[in-house]
Amino acid sequence: MSHQAIIADDIVLKIEELSIAFGGLKAVDNLSFQIREKEVFGLIGPNGAGKTTAFNCITQFYKPNHGKIYFRDKNNNVTNLIDHPVHEVIKLGLVRTFQNVELIRELSILDNVLIGAHIDFKSSLFSQALKLPKAVKEEKDLRDEAIEVLRFLGIENRKDLPAGGQPYGILKKVELARTLMCRPKLIILDEPAAGLNDVETVQLAQTIRTIRDRYNCSILLVEHDMRLVMDVCDQICAISFGKFLAVGTPKEIRKNKDVQTAYLGTEDDET
Amino acid sequence: MSTLLQLVLRSLETGGIYSLAALGIIIIYRTSNMTNFAQGTIGMFNAFVVTFLFTVSGLPFWLSVIGGMISAVCTGFLVDFVIIRHTKKVTPVAKQIITLGLIMIFLGITPFFFGVEPLNLPQFIKTGSYNLGGASISYNGIFNILFGLGVMLALFYVLQKTKWGLAVRTTASNEFTARLMGVPTKTVTMGAWAIAAVLGVLSGVMVAPFTSVTLNLMDGVQINALIACVLGGFQTFYGPVIGAYIIGIAKNLLVYYVSSVWGEQLLYVGILIFIVFRPHGLIGKKVIKKV
Amino acid sequence: MNKKLLKNPYIQFVLFGVVLSLLPLLVLFGILPSSYITLIGGVIIYSISALGLNLLLGYSGLISLGTAGFMGTAAYISAYFTVNLHMPFEIALLAGLIVPLIIGVLVGLVSLRIEGLYLAIATLCVSEILRKTFEELSFLTNGFSGKTASYPKLLGFINLTRDTSYVLLVVFLVLVMILIYNLVNGQLGRALNAMRGSEAAAQAMGVFLLKYRLIAFALATGLASLSGVLYVHFIRFTYPTTWTMGMSLNILAAIIIGGVRNIYGTILGCFIVFAVPDLFLKQIPYFGTMNGFAYIFNGVLIILVIMFYPHGLIYIGNDIKRLFNKKKGKV
Numbered sequence: 001m002s003h004q005a006i007i008a009d010d011i012v013l014k015i016e017e018l019s020i021a022f023g024g025l026k027a028v029d030n031l032s033f034q035i036r037e038k039e040v041f042g043l044i045g046p047n048g049a050g051k052t053t054a055f056n057c058i059t060q061f062y063k064p065n066h067g068k069i070y071f072r073d074k075n076n077n078v079t080n081l082i083d084h085p086v087h088e089v090i091k092l093g094l095v096r097t098f099q100n101v102e103l104i105r106e107l108s109i110l111d112n113v114l115i116g117a118h119i120d121f122k123s124s125l126f127s128q129a130l131k132l133p134k135a136v137k138e139e140k141d142l143r144d145e146a147i148e149v150l151r152f153l154g155i156e157n158r159k160d161l162p163a164g165g166q167p168y169g170i171l172k173k174v175e176l177a178r179t180l181m182c183r184p185k186l187i188i189l190d191e192p193a194a195g196l197n198d199v200e201t202v203q204l205a206q207t208i209r210t211i212r213d214r215y216n217c218s219i220l221l222v223e224h225d226m227r228l229v230m231d232v233c234d235q236i237c238a239i240s241f242g243k244f245l246a247v248g249t250p251k252e253i254r255k256n257k258d259v260q261t262a263y264l265g266t267e268d269d270e271t
Numbered sequence: 272m273s274t275l276l277q278l279v280l281r282s283l284e285t286g287g288i289y290s291l292a293a294l295g296i297i298i299i300y301r302t303s304n305m306t307n308f309a310q311g312t313i314g315m316f317n318a319f320v321v322t323f324l325f326t327v328s329g330l331p332f333w334l335s336v337i338g339g340m341i342s343a344v345c346t347g348f349l350v351d352f353v354i355i356r357h358t359k360k361v362t363p364v365a366k367q368i369i370t371l372g373l374i375m376i377f378l379g380i381t382p383f384f385f386g387v388e389p390l391n392l393p394q395f396i397k398t399g400s401y402n403l404g405g406a407s408i409s410y411n412g413i414f415n416i417l418f419g420l421g422v423m424l425a426l427f428y429v430l431q432k433t434k435w436g437l438a439v440r441t442t443a444s445n446e447f448t449a450r451l452m453g454v455p456t457k458t459v460t461m462g463a464w465a466i467a468a469v470l471g472v473l474s475g476v477m478v479a480p481f482t483s484v485t486l487n488l489m490d491g492v493q494i495n496a497l498i499a500c501v502l503g504g505f506q507t508f509y510g511p512v513i514g515a516y517i518i519g520i521a522k523n524l525l526v527y528y529v530s531s532v533w534g535e536q537l538l539y540v541g542i543l544i545f546i547v548f549r550p551h552g553l554i555g556k557k558v559i560k561k562v
Numbered sequence: 563m564n565k566k567l568l569k570n571p572y573i574q575f576v577l578f579g580v581v582l583s584l585l586p587l588l589v590l591f592g593i594l595p596s597s598y599i600t601l602i603g604g605v606i607i608y609s610i611s612a613l614g615l616n617l618l619l620g621y622s623g624l625i626s627l628g629t630a631g632f633m634g635t636a637a638y639i640s641a642y643f644t645v646n647l648h649m650p651f652e653i654a655l656l657a658g659l660i661v662p663l664i665i666g667v668l669v670g671l672v673s674l675r676i677e678g679l680y681l682a683i684a685t686l687c688v689s690e691i692l693r694k695t696f697e698e699l700s701f702l703t704n705g706f707s708g709k710t711a712s713y714p715k716l717l718g719f720i721n722l723t724r725d726t727s728y729v730l731l732v733v734f735l736v737l738v739m740i741l742i743y744n745l746v747n748g749q750l751g752r753a754l755n756a757m758r759g760s761e762a763a764a765q766a767m768g769v770f771l772l773k774y775r776l777i778a779f780a781l782a783t784g785l786a787s788l789s790g791v792l793y794v795h796f797i798r799f800t801y802p803t804t805w806t807m808g809m810s811l812n813i814l815a816a817i818i819i820g821g822v823r824n825i826y827g828t829i830l831g832c833f834i835v836f837a838v839p840d841l842f843l844k845q846i847p848y849f850g851t852m853n854g855f856a857y858i859f860n861g862v863l864i865i866l867v868i869m870f871y872p873h874g875l876i877y878i879g880n881d882i883k884r885l886f887n888k889k890k891g892k893v
Contacts, residue, residue, distance in 0.1 A: 059766065061762065061765075061766075085770075086765045086766070087764075087765045087766075087768050087769060087770045087771070088768070089766070090766065090767060090768040091768060095766065095767075096766050098760075098762065098763060098766075102759070102760035102762055102763035103759070103760075103763070104755050104756055104758075104759035104760065104763075105759065106755065106759070106823070107752070107755055107759075111752055111755075114752055115752050115753070115755075115756045115763070115764075115767050115769075116767055118749065118752070118753055118756075118767050118768045118769055119767075119768040121748075121749040123749075125745070125750060125777065128744060128745060128748045128749060128750060129741050129744050129745050130744070131744050135748070139748055139749075178767065182768075306679060306682075308807075308811065354865060354869075357869060358868075358869065360872070361868060361869065361872060362872065364619065364625060364818065365818055365868045365872060367625075367682075367814075368811075368814065368815050368818045368819075368864060368868055369864070369865050369868050369869075371811045371812075371814070371815050371861075371864060372815070372860075372861040372862070372863075372864035372865035372868070373861065373865070374808075374811070374861070375857045375858070375860050375861030375864065376857070376858050376861035376862060376865075377861075378854065378857045378861075379854035379855065379856070379857030379858030379859075379860075379861060380854060380858060381854065382854040383854045383855070383858070490806075490807075493807075494686065494690055494807065497683050497686065498683060498686075498687055500683070501679075501680050501683045501684065501687075505679060505680075532698045533698065535694055536691045536694050536695060536698075539687050539688075539690060539691045540691060542687065543684060543687055543688070546676055546680065546684055547672050547675060547676065550675045550676045550677065550680060551680070552680070
């Protein structure tokens, strides 16, 4: 059943009345927002606001108790993500990073990126085991693509080094590279600025814009770092205690009284 | 009815043996964070010590057992001091393999000290049985049941009511934090290994009269002790004890009433099915991982 | 040109096989004692099983202590098919694979619910059920008297001898090495590694955990079964007491000592655990005849390797090379 009409043509993700509770505590309460195509969208809120929980609901690591999550997939079909198991979400074109940088230490950076291409491998186990020509070509093509992505992010020279032991900033780039392999429609970044210094954060903002332009995708940023969010986002949604607070442009959010009260500090702090 | 009673009494004895061994495994698991596959083999070695003292050196039974317990304490201390203490950086799987190395070492030093001939250890109370409602249970059996229960109750009392027991429970809960709080975790681990070894030799002495004292003495007990821990759950100290008694009773009942040759397999199949429905054992609690 | 050829991993595997196959020749010329063929043959058989377990433990991060049970089941079934049912070796081989495979897949199915240590002991439980079944199912296994079989008869008419059976073992080993190499260096290997390293990341990248756990268990069980069949047709007899927890633990130790996720490491580990005691230790004067010396030595070796060489002895080569280069650099 197609939900084609339910979301507007230029919307890629629409959260409707999303709610999830853990043992009586409502972590996300009736949250709604929507993200347009090619939009960089920020989700902000103080610690414990429910950003990560909302995010895990969207990516189907948690199944919400209530609500709908409409997504316009790569084939332009609108589907409710809740109908899908967690490992199928990437096939629709929705991919995420992890705050704790979940890379495989023993594998090379290139192999880690190739994990992002897992769903692109069509050859059977049998042809992989016997190294039939189709499997060999597929591996080579995807390998080349992965190297290209690493080059785009400027870390191609490290491709054969094991991921374990690399500096944190590099690891975050590898995770980013991994998400790009599936040519996503929506990338969700889980606190991408965590652990980065000022210079790296500015570079990250630039990288986000470049990715959006080059891959024609939307980016949902779940983040604490206000400067990054204000700098790079087209729209921002603020939540607090799992509830919707406000949505708007960075300028509008900065001026919003509710948001300010929640965690931006008193009016005196803002210039 | 009397057969049932007899079976139950016999099961309490078997269950007691298994639970002593299972306690040994769970104590080490919760303090050193490793599964001691060598629990049975170390128990076997120290059971040999007891048998040697009794049959060759001619010491009275109770003194031989004390000797075995002292040997067990020394073995436990040595193992912890020389090896376990230095395994902080070892992966969990590799820790299990270390205990495999221990199995081999003890399988090697046992024939070195005691030769390759099987020995015999008689029952503590050699003769006499008691009639309870038509069921007959040997005095030795009664002693084993009560002794096993006594040891366990003493252990649980120590765990719950004494300072050392608190130290053990704290270390079991979180070793790192315990150390930060000033708990002498090194002593706790050493004590745990010593106690586990003592539990091993006691269960070995209790099972020895049913068979002969050979390298394979504790094989059956070891496996059932491990399964008792899975059945009862690794999260508590008393879970495996309950699991052990359940295994003891179920095994004897199944073997007698259902099939003498397939009884044990049926029991294991039953336990496997149970585990599928309760993956953390009877008393287990699920640990939720945050993404 | 020659050097590049030598660096090709497939050429290396084949060369390795060729070297192994020379053993019967060495025995023929009296350079090595005849017992070495049985010994090294055993190492090869265990290596095949260990390569399967490595796929499960090293790559997928799943502990199984049921290896011995699967090997034994395959061994008995193949022996029964050739001796009692007079089926050809090839059919017996396939038959030997089927039953363990079904059980292995069942274990894989529950492996998402049962984790870590519980899974390990559950597999031990399965292995014990199988072992006790070997004792009781006399019509199939001959119970405690043991079951005998003969060297394989290929294609219905080629009767193998001990030496040619040994070469068959080598052929199977090389094939398995190539297969495993191809699988772990491609999509499957990455998916299994991802499953081990981070289930969350694996799922986010589209790895269906259940499917890949099933594949891992199927492959591991299949290889264990293959090794069981080869065992019974090379050693030519088997008892229920062969397939104990001890054997499963030894195979586990072998892959850890040699080096997980390393094909040559697994074989090296099997050599150390299964051959070194008989090859070297028994020959050492005085100690060799001491009761239990071999066990003590092996046990100490295992512990030393885990504590000081946690990545496995296969990397000793690298470390020696590095030491060499360091010394060279200083001059």
